[in-house]
Amino acid sequence: MKKTFQKIFNEIKKLNSKLYKSDFLLTWNKSKNDLDRVLLIAEALKLLRDNGLSARCFDSGLAVSLFRDNSTRTRFSYASAANLLGLEIQDLDETKSQISHGETIRETANMISFLSEFIGIRDDMYLGEGNKYMREVGESLDDGYKNMVLPHRPGIINLQCDIDHPTQSMADLLHLKKYFGSLDSLKGKKVAMTWAYSPSYGKPLSVPQGIIALMTRYGMNVELAHPEGYELLPDVVKVAKNNANESGGSFNIVNSMDTAFRGADIVYPKSWAPYAVMQQRTDLLKNNDKQALVELEKQCLVQNSQFTDWECTEEKMQLTKDSNALYMHCLPADISNVSCDKGEVQKEVFEKYRIETYIQAGYKPYIIASMMLNNRFKNPEALLDRIVENQVKSVMA
Amino acid sequence: MKKTFQKIFNEIKKLNSKLYKSDFLLTWNKSKNDLDRVLLIAEALKLLRDNGLSARCFDSGLAVSLFRDNSTRTRFSYASAANLLGLEIQDLDETKSQISHGETIRETANMISFLSEFIGIRDDMYLGEGNKYMREVGESLDDGYKNMVLPHRPGIINLQCDIDHPTQSMADLLHLKKYFGSLDSLKGKKVAMTWAYSPSYGKPLSVPQGIIALMTRYGMNVELAHPEGYELLPDVVKVAKNNANESGGSFNIVNSMDTAFRGADIVYPKSWAPYAVMQQRTDLLKNNDKQALVELEKQCLVQNSQFTDWECTEEKMQLTKDSNALYMHCLPADISNVSCDKGEVQKEVFEKYRIETYIQAGYKPYIIASMMLNNRFKNPEALLDRIVENQVKSVMA
């Protein structure tokens, strides 16, 4: 174990980063060094935990969570990460307080931060709002810290917004690194990020957007597939194109699932709502126009129903590289004949990769803990090194 | 204190157990050695706490709680137990996530367990479902652990199901052990586990079932009393009979509270719904048939109202051994003229034993903590011994 750790440790030391005291809101605002660092520290943390060593480095402190949408996976990942480092979760339940936009963001951000180390936010329902809200919270904290209201400026972690879902895409990337052996081995691999049919509507865009923007940085050939009319945010598509140019990978968009699957090393079939619909929905939600929302849902489901053949079937999997692409999903998947009549993926395909999707999900707590450590410490690797050196156990033995 | 601890410690050392890495779902699936061990470690933990010593043996880790029914006592007991050992509670709030039966149990069980040590579950509303659900969660965790999804297989603790309420019955047993001086002294004691009138309906069967199945193992003479039509689950009644045969105690069923009280050393008068009604109710709840549920409640309350004389009165207490049986209740009791017009127990009787019922309840946190320790450590007694040796304080002094 010490040897594996030492190897990770040596890699980390080569990477200068700007993560210290910096919020983690979008992967494309981080340098590649930064991203590599987040992966390595996450690996080191997992190694510690798997070997019963304690990564506790806070004696006290709160990790605030603010979930503006339901969550099980990310909620538990954030809680686990905080607990692993010695922080206590304090949930900001907006139904039990009075938070809104405008002036009060500034106030609330400070009121919850007097002794807090991190604020994790999920805000993915309103297009154009989620990420903006996180940045406003950040500015409010800067203001509070500058004016001596806060003894310490808590770091913000994006737990999914309207644009990106960095804790998901980074966990996905770590999964790929482990599955294929290294980041280098990802170069030239084909990823099919494709839309898939679901009997629901209004699923956020942040996962596919996060994937195309991140995987293009690692020299991968990313093919985004969706039916016409299911476009992602143009700004993020542009980011993906630029990333591909810079990394020597490629990025293109097709309107056929089969085309995307052909020769793919990795497939990520997942439903989402067209951004134009999300924009309409955002306006209706803001106006609380329930009638129109019901109408919009009806329309969208009718639209969706034209594309029930966008399903990840065994047949389609035959099109992939050696008929053996890695299937990925952020979970929960809409599995045909299991969670719905007809959905994103056939039961047989999902079952074959079920354990892999669980392992994929299992990296998230460590990715979040790594983001925390890199935000809070200039050289978190030195901390971890000391823990390994001293063999600090997480459970009394 | 060291002497008392040493005595407990010596007793524990004699008991081989199979509790290590084993879920605690039903007392009758545990050997008597196992049960004795849970009691002894609970006593040791209480002794530590009463003497200001720290039983913290986890540096971090989550104790997940999943309450599918309201709870104050058990919720706080579970939270206290987890906290005592150094674990943080993370509640799985199903209204804030999407959990259901079938395929997703397997997934959710793994998603909440990446860094969790225990999962405590209350699921007592649906007959035939609660315990089954816990076993399904357990199988899902086994699957995840076997497939390297989970670095550690969390233990499951039954915080009340449709069949048993082991943290309650074990706390009750510890109360009896302390009250009468030893487990041996319980042999031949008569316990009247009797139905009592309540102006409500639908109370779970798990408490009376837990009591008759557990107390019969300790050579006690258990008399179950209820009006005709208020039968418990036949399977559990059979367990109680067998246990009595094996332990040299006895078990029989009568339809008169007076008969049961006569000569009793211990009385446990408590309301419950007939299992046939619970079965009907389960079906109606599953079909969400509100009309029929209202109708069923009405019927049951009418049926109940025939038995308002099943009340634990001072007069009835005169029938007990030396007119001085120990009154027990899992709380909250329906106290006549206090919490209702007419209920399970007369105010005067309850008031006389009020403090005893509180003391009874006070063992539950230690019972749960003991189940945790015995699940997680092969020799938890060695850990506790070291704490006593080193005099680790729980509060800075």
Next chain:
Amino acid sequence: MKKTFQKIFNEIKKLNSKLYKSDFLLTWNKSKNDLDRVLLIAEALKLLRDNGLSARCFDSGLAVSLFRDNSTRTRFSYASAANLLGLEIQDLDETKSQISHGETIRETANMISFLSEFIGIRDDMYLGEGNKYMREVGESLDDGYKNMVLPHRPGIINLQCDIDHPTQSMADLLHLKKYFGSLDSLKGKKVAMTWAYSPSYGKPLSVPQGIIALMTRYGMNVELAHPEGYELLPDVVKVAKNNANESGGSFNIVNSMDTAFRGADIVYPKSWAPYAVMQQRTDLLKNNDKQALVELEKQCLVQNSQFTDWECTEEKMQLTKDSNALYMHCLPADISNVSCDKGEVQKEVFEKYRIETYIQAGYKPYIIASMMLNNRFKNPEALLDRIVENQVKSVMA
């Protein structure tokens, strides 16, 4: 830092107190020594935290919170205080349990306290009820402790009741001490505690009551201003009068905001409901008379609307001492043209003092932690001294 700490430490040592094992329910039941002590320990705790030292003195233990009204600020303050000292928050959510008045207070108080160190309660909706409830909880805990149900008698902290809001007023006092340099310098300062217009109704009386009862003890000249009909509880007004007499300060009531502002060193403009209305409201809430509640609200808003000129404007601020009084608010304030059309304070005034109100709020976690320490330890200063001596870090470095 050590020098500043030593100065605080020397001051503390002079103050005998009766805070040990004593609930903190009303400031006017505490001696001035007690209050001075709470301030000093709070200052010491803040100093530690600002210098990265750990104030953890509990290895485990629960801090129960019971909020019968919405809260963000106080909820986070209480959670932060508990976490700072090493305790875990366990919220008693009455919607998930069955708590009511009468007999069951006694039971519930014990059931949640087996391993708890503190119970923080907010109960400010019903006049004549909140503080009474807290005292009943206290008596129940005394009873449980006396009867060996509880190994330790948890301390109670009033997080706002119908009469007082001591964690707020003490944080406010600490803000004044810091702002003006010392408690001595507060003597003779004029405080205008004045009603202000708000487009809402039913705001609790506890803040203005807490302020007039506390500031009068420090030799300040407190002027309470409100329109006729907006009286505070007569009993508390009497307390304020007596306090002023004893401290050499003054207390009087006027019906003009301008009069109060004239020459004031400090202004605290805040809306509240007349106590007569609160009394009516309490009765209607108890009877669940929704119709009458709507009617009452309508009446009150009409009544309020006669006093929209009770607004803290730049013009009014010109009337204060050197046109430069310190503006205070417990937050959130109703800011005209920001959170409402017309409210308690002009945007320009609030913005000028915004940071000061945040700093004011920032003392609350330390005040609560100080109340906890003083309740639990005879000489908390000795503990803190040892932490400073040993330079125990709160974050690994």
